[in-house]
Structure formats: structure tokens, C-alpha cells
Amino acid sequence: MKVEQIYTGCLAQGAYYIESNGEAAIIDPLREITPYLEKAVQRGVKIKYVLETHFHADFVSGHVDLALASGAQIVFGPNAQPAYPAYITRDGEELKLGNITLKVLHTPGHTLESTTYLLKDESGKDHAIFSGDTLFIGDVGRPDLAAKSDLTQDQLAGLLFDSLRSKIMPLANDVLVFPAHGAGSACGKNMRKETFDTLGNQKQTNYALRSDLTREAFIKEVTDGLLAPPAYFPLNVKMNREGYANITEVLKQGLQPLTPDAFEAAANETGALVLDTRKPEEFTKDFIPNSINIGIDGNFAPWVGTLIPDLKLPILIVAEPGREEEVVTRLARVGYDYTIGYLQGGMEAWKKAAKETDQVHSIAAKELETAFQADKHLKIIDVRKASEYGSEHLETALNAPLEYFNDHLAAIPKNETVYLHCAGGYRSMIAASILKARGFKKLVNVLGGFQAIAETSIPKTAFVCPSTQV
Known part of the structure; x- marks a missing residue:
């Protein structure tokens, strides 16, 4: 028997490869x-x-x-209704894989079809659970x-309570827990950085499993403090339920190299969003006017999903050469x-073609500190989360969290100099x-965000529930 976790940090997502006697199963694969x-x-x-x-x-x-590529059978738990051929299991059903068994534990709560797979080894002993989004670390x-x-979210939370106590908590303490996500995912509130336990x-140690x-009390704790999920979540559910374009075709279309002239023409003709994925410190120096910076080395995909609500919007890519795919x-x-293509040669090619560029100062x-000493009424916008802002912030800063930034544009003055910061500089450049x-x-x-600002003498304060929020 072989069990391998395939963890993707940028999505905080765990897929799993399980093998026994010439047969394999993949749980929650990436695209x-x-x-x-x-x-x-x-x-x-x-x-x-x-x-x-x-x-x-x-x-x-x-x-x-x-x-399609492997001839494998797609398997879902009870209540799933996909629009493509799949095997819908019964609660308690056992699937044979080589010399081992995967038992279906229907665990609704996160969603109605949520299912945990219990792996029994060659001797029939419970070895591990693949808990999806039912139980995290x-x-x-x-x-x-x-x-x-x-069902309401409170009713779903009640189902989750029942699922955990009737299906998962009775299992032996030495059973391993392999969840679908870890810290950084928006699918939970307090996930730890460990990816199994x-x-x-x-x-x-898990508050939700207290005896x-x-x-x-469980319903109250699980639902308390939930922020609105990113806008792309229901759209991804729809794709996962109904099917989607083949990834090979998506890559073929997106990896069209475009000269600066062709790139400019495509932007003008299609109304495509120009997405610049370079580092913030590179973007600030020179970028194509009207392009949006979301750096590939940050929390890229979740921020794209949060800030670009239309999945069908044509996108043109500016990237570091070699990172387009x-x-x-x-x-x-x-x-x-x-995605309909990328700028061949990156920004260097654009500048060599004498195309128009823009900059962010x-x-x-320390320069902010000097400016503040000269003018105590600087317009400072803090784009961190409300919880970050509440823990400590500049006394005069207004909070416009990046995840809701499009809702706050009207409150930011166009005719005054506006200073932007986040924690380290990634989110403020997006803003x-x-x-x-x-x-x-x-x-x-x-530059350096609040981590650098904290070292200055600009007055700071803290409170739990920020009231100066635009």
C-alpha cells in the first residue's frame, strides 16, 4: 500500500495518490x-x-x-448530481482498490454531498481518512x-456537527487525517499549517471536536466571524458539477505569444484585461497603462478570483519571460x-517598441514619516483585512480591505495624494x-507596508472592531 499527499501551496490544497497491488486512486486532483x-x-x-x-x-x-485520459471511474458520495457520467456511492459502501478498501462515510455539512473516505489497509485495519473539507487540521x-x-448555514452547521460525531470521532485515535486544505484556504477559518495529523x-486540539x-455551541462557533467567500467560488462549483474545457485547449489558447503590436491590438479589439503578474517592485517602475498587478509569487489565484468576478473575461498576460505557462x-x-495570449519578451519588449508605460510612485x-511630520492630515489607506487593521494601525489611516476594494472606490479621493499600504507591499500594489x-x-x-511603518514614529493605535473603515 502506498499513500502520497500531493500538496499545492498556492492553493493550500491537498490531492492524494493511493496505490495497492497494481491499482491506484486519486482523490481531489488538481486540474x-x-x-x-x-x-x-x-x-x-x-x-x-x-x-x-x-x-x-x-x-x-x-x-x-x-x-477521460485514464479510463478511471469518477466517484462521488451520496446526494451528488454531476452532469457527466459518475458513480454515486451509498453511505457505508466499500470500494476495493487492490488489496485495500475505501469505505464511504457520508459527512454532509460543508456541502450536502460532502464525503469522507476511510482507508482500510490489507488487514482491514482503519488507517486514514481523506476528509475533504469536512475536517481540517x-x-x-x-x-x-x-x-x-x-438549508440555512445554521442547519448545515448542525449537519456538520452530526457528521463529525457520528462518522469521524468514533474512529480510533491512531487514524491519520488527510484534509483537502491547509492554512491559507478560504474554506475554513482557523486551519493550522500542518497538512495532516x-x-x-x-x-x-481542534475546537470543533471538543467532547x-x-x-x-458548535453552530455558533463555526458560523461566527465568517467572511463572505470569494466571488468565484459558486462559479467553480458550477464548473466542477457541469464539466469544463480540456486543460490542453486552455493552455494552447493562453500560450499564444504576441508581439507588442499584436498585444496592443488584441487589448483594444477584445477589451481584454491586461494582467501583469510580475513582482510589485518591478511593476511599480514600468507597466502597461490600465493593467492590473497581481504577482504570481503571492497569493495569486485567490486574489484573481476575489478581484476579477467574470471568469469569461478575456485576459492578456504580462509575465516574467519563462513563467507564462x-x-x-x-x-x-x-x-x-x-487567457488569449501573453506579451512575448515581457515588458522589455514593450519598452523597446517605444510603447506607452505608466508608473506608481x-x-x-521613512519617507512617509517625513511627509507625515510635515502634514498630519495625509490621506493614508490601509488595505489590510479588518482584523489586521484592528490589531494595530496608523491613527489617521482609513481601512479599505483589498477583498472588498471595488466597493470602496467612491470613498477614495481622486484629487488628493493618497498613500497606500498593506502588511508587506503585495496587496497595496494590487490596490x-x-x-x-x-x-x-x-x-x-x-514599500514594506506596515512591517516597515511600525518602525517609524507615526502615531499608531489598536482596537478590535475598526470604526474608521471606508
């Missing part, structure tokens, strides 16, 4: 399926099952393409993503299939590029 196919060929095994724990909201699964799945069903340790927790692939992971935190594209000209980005 790019080549690594799974290559692994099966290298191991000389046949992929028998592609197991889905639920209809994922935060990424497009590779189950449809992988089943340190947390459980949020119950609001399926609240458009006939024993169930016994989770019973001791004295009542159903009512990575960008198109990571966009496709979250359902952005309409950036200053060090600056959004403002630039909407005609704001008097913008100053603070």
Missing part, C-alpha cells in the same frame, strides 16, 4: 492531470478511481479530464457555501479559461494598479 498520469505509468499501475470528496468551490478539479469546513440549497491529536461541545495554468486552476516608510486603471493619478505606495 493539470499530467503528474497523476505520469506517476501511474512510472509505477506500472492503472488508475481505477478518481474520488471527489465534494464539489469544490475554491478550485477546478481535474476529475473530468483525468477520468485545527478546524472544520465552513457551512455557508451550500446555503443556497434548501492523527485523529487523536485533533480530538485534543463537551453542544450542538448549539505557470501563469496560465494557475489561472485555469480557478476557472479562468479565457513608491516611497520607503494601486486598480486605482490607476480607474483614473486615480496621485498615488503613493509605501
Whole structure:
């Protein structure tokens, strides 16, 4: 028996490869399926099952393409109603894989079809659970993503409480827990950085598994403080339920190299969004006017999904030369299939062609300190989360969290110099590029963000519930 976790940090997502006696199963695969196919060929095994724990909201699964390419059977738990051929299991059903068994534990709550797969080894001993978004390390799945069903989020949270206590907590303490996500995912609130654990340790440390927790208290704790999910979540659920374009075709379309003239013409003719994925410190110096900066080396896909609501919007890519395929692939992971090409040669080619460029003025935190000493009424916008802002912020700064930034544009003055900062500089450059594209000209980005500003003498304060929020 072989069990391998295939963890993708940028999505905080765990897929799983399970093998026994010449047969393999893949659980919750990413959209790019080549690594799974290559692994099966290298191991000389046949992929028998592609197991889905639920209809994922935060990424497009590779189950449809992988089943077509390998001949494997797509498997869902009870209540799933996909628009393509798949095997819908019964609660308690056992699936044979070589010499081992995968038992279906229907665990609704995160979604109605959410299912945990219990792996029994060659001797029949319970070995591990693949819990999807039902149980995380340190947390459980949020119950609001399926609240458009006939059930409210409180009713779904109640189902989750029942699922955990009737299906998962009775299992032995030495059973391993392999979840679909880790810290950084928007599918839960308090996930830990570890990507697996024993169930016994989770019973001791996970707030949601406390033995004295009542159903009512569980519902309150699980639903308290939930932020609105990114806008692309329901669109990804739809793609995972109904099917999607083949990843090979998406890559072929997106990896069209365009000269500066062709790139400019495509932008003008299609109305495509120009997405610049370079580092913020490179973007600030020179960029194509009206382009949006979301750096590939940051929390790229979730920010794209949060700030670009239309999955069918044509996208043109500006990237560091050699990273174009990575960008198109990571966009496709979250359902952005309409990339129509990239700038061949990157910004250097654009500048050599004498095309128009724009800049964002950036200053060090010490320069902000000097400016503040001269004018205590500087317009400073803090784009961190409300919780970050509440823990400590500049006394005069207004909070416009980046995840809701499009809702706050009207409150930011166009005719005054506006200073932008986040925690380290990644999010503030995204905000600056959004403002630039909407005609704001008097913008100053603070390099190093609040981490650098904290070392200055500019007055700071803290409170739990920020009230100066635009």
C-alpha cells in the first residue's frame, strides 16, 4: 500500500495518490492531470478511481479530464448530481482498490454531498481518512457555501456537527487525517499549517471536536466571524458539477505569444484585461497603462478570483519571460479559461517598441514619516483585512480591505495624494494598479507596508472592531 499527499501551496490544497497491488486512486486532483498520469505509468499501475470528496468551490478539479485520459471511474458520495457520467456511492459502501478498501462515510455539512473516505489497509485495519473539507487540521469546513440549497448555514452547521460525531470521532485515535486544505484556504477559518495529523491529536486540539461541545455551541462557533467567500467560488462549483474545457485547449489558447503590436491590438479589439503578474517592485517602475498587478509569487489565484468576478473575461498576460505557462495554468486552476495570449519578451519588449508605460510612485516608510511630520492630515489607506487593521494601525489611516476594494472606490479621493499600504507591499500594489486603471493619478505606495511603518514614529493605535473603515 502506498499513500502520497500531493500538496499545492498556492492553493493550500491537498490531492492524494493511493496505490495497492497494481491499482491506484486519486482523490481531489488538481486540474493539470499530467503528474497523476505520469506517476501511474512510472509505477506500472492503472488508475481505477478518481474520488471527489465534494464539489469544490475554491478550485477546478481535474476529475473530468483525468477520468477521460485514464479510463478511471469518477466517484462521488451520496446526494451528488454531476452532469457527466459518475458513480454515486451509498453511505457505508466499500470500494476495493487492490488489496485495500475505501469505505464511504457520508459527512454532509460543508456541502450536502460532502464525503469522507476511510482507508482500510490489507488487514482491514482503519488507517486514514481523506476528509475533504469536512475536517481540517485545527478546524472544520465552513457551512455557508451550500446555503443556497434548501438549508440555512445554521442547519448545515448542525449537519456538520452530526457528521463529525457520528462518522469521524468514533474512529480510533491512531487514524491519520488527510484534509483537502491547509492554512491559507478560504474554506475554513482557523486551519493550522500542518497538512495532516492523527485523529487523536485533533480530538485534543481542534475546537470543533471538543467532547463537551453542544450542538448549539458548535453552530455558533463555526458560523461566527465568517467572511463572505470569494466571488468565484459558486462559479467553480458550477464548473466542477457541469464539466469544463480540456486543460490542453486552455493552455494552447493562453500560450499564444504576441508581439507588442499584436498585444496592443488584441487589448483594444477584445477589451481584454491586461494582467501583469510580475513582482510589485518591478511593476511599480514600468507597466502597461490600465493593467492590473497581481504577482504570481503571492497569493495569486485567490486574489484573481476575489478581484476579477467574470471568469469569461478575456485576459492578456504580462509575465516574467519563462513563467507564462505557470501563469496560465494557475489561472485555469480557478476557472479562468479565457487567457488569449501573453506579451512575448515581457515588458522589455514593450519598452523597446517605444510603447506607452505608466508608473506608481513608491516611497520607503521613512519617507512617509517625513511627509507625515510635515502634514498630519495625509490621506493614508490601509488595505489590510479588518482584523489586521484592528490589531494595530496608523491613527489617521482609513481601512479599505483589498477583498472588498471595488466597493470602496467612491470613498477614495481622486484629487488628493493618497498613500497606500498593506502588511508587506503585495496587496497595496494590487490596490494601486486598480486605482490607476480607474483614473486615480496621485498615488503613493509605501514599500514594506506596515512591517516597515511600525518602525517609524507615526502615531499608531489598536482596537478590535475598526470604526474608521471606508
